[in-house]
Amino acid sequence: MYADPVPLLAAEASPWLAVLGRFHPVVLHLPLGVLPATALLEFGALLLRRAPPRGAVLALAWLGALTGALAAGSGLLLAREPYGGDTVGQHQVLGLVLAALLLLAAVLALRAGRLPFRVVLAAALLVMVPAGHLGGSITHGADFLFAPLHRTAARAAPTAATASEYERIIAPLLERTCTKCHNPDKQKGDLLLTTREGMLAGGENGPVLVPGRPDESPLVTRCELPLDDDDHMPPADKPQPTAAEIAALRAWVAAGAPF
Ligand code: HEC
Structure with a gap:
């Protein structure tokens, strides 16, 4: 930060x-x-x-x-x-x-x-x-007042991503590049990425996953930051997700993050 x-x-x-x-x-x-x-x-x-x-x-x-x-x-x-x-x-x-x-x-x-x-x-x-x-x-947060309305809209919108997409793409991506540091034993940034509850609970700085709003989800935005940015996830010297995987992560969150 x-x-x-x-x-x-x-x-x-x-x-x-x-x-x-x-x-x-x-x-x-x-x-x-x-x-x-x-x-x-x-x-x-x-x-x-x-x-x-x-x-x-x-x-x-x-x-x-x-x-x-x-x-x-x-x-x-x-x-x-x-x-x-x-x-x-x-x-x-x-x-x-x-x-x-x-x-x-x-x-x-x-x-x-x-x-x-x-x-x-x-x-x-x-x-x-x-x-x-x-x-x-x-x-x-700027959107506090009206966020509940957006969330309802996101839920009503037809979802491009499905829960099976989570199984197929998102879970393996998190497993390969994130959970070495965000697991129950080693909860860096107070963030747990091995369970749905953990992701929704967020980290030391608050929510990391806002279903329907990828731009407000550090889970997505921190992966999209340039590699030399201090906040980039995963840390620069660790295995990185591919651009296609990050795009899939963004699409999945935009679709309401179905698990
Ligand atoms: C090598 C260890 C490591 C890996 C791998 C890693 N992280 Fe992190 N992560 C950290 C550390 C340390 C922090 C806390 C310091 C900070 O805020 O940068 C953190 C913090 C975060 C935060 C902010 C939590 C908060 O509330 O402050 C998010 C979001 C995050 N990581 C997402 C990810 C995602 C998504 C991945 C995989 C794509 C990932 N991390 C992979 C070490 C790691």
Whole structure:
């Protein structure tokens, strides 16, 4: 995997900061709860044509600003760890914008005029949605929300590969080039490739086989990487599958990985 040595060193130099950063996925839920509550009080009163409960709104607005700052701070610490990826950068920008809007809203809530406060509050709500979604994409994978739909579609699609193809091509391929290292006695990368359960359970970095989605299945993609790539499987000095075998592996996963 791509690993940037600098953030790793930073985490080693200040382990407590790293721990604080890892509280980000917990802390961020505070403003996610407080902000809609603030909006509900303020805009709910507006809809009911009543005066908003100013004291409660003010208290919530400042709670939002404080917890927003906590979430942003811990997020910045967490971003020093080597997650990488564009999603982290985009999530970071939106998260910082959201924290700034929360602070601005809290300041405006102190003033007599309601309109600027309401505009900023609505803007914060709008920014919260993509910021939260991108954050979720980082932890659950970009496709988390709609993956169940794709999976159903993959199952309904006519399957080119059949279970007998697994017996004929895939099992011998795994046996010849993979299971020397991914077996019950020697489970490299915490990955077991000798059983169906093992393949579906995945390895130390999560799933390796997503039926119907070869591009999201490291079982396929790591074999397709160039030989000199550190993540290429099997390791470069070991017996390699042929191009035709890798293509068959891809087709089998695309067809829903029937066993
Ligand atoms: C010579 C030993 C060896 C062989 C052979 C081998 N692997 Fe690996 N594999 C490893 C090691 C070590 C790791 C963990 C380090 C890493 O992530 O690169 C690993 C990790 C993996 C991972 C990532 C698991 C995770 O969650 O991090 C996948 C997927 C994988 N191997 C697939 C395969 C496939 C498919 C084959 C056969 C085509 C294969 N490996 C053959 C040693 C091997």
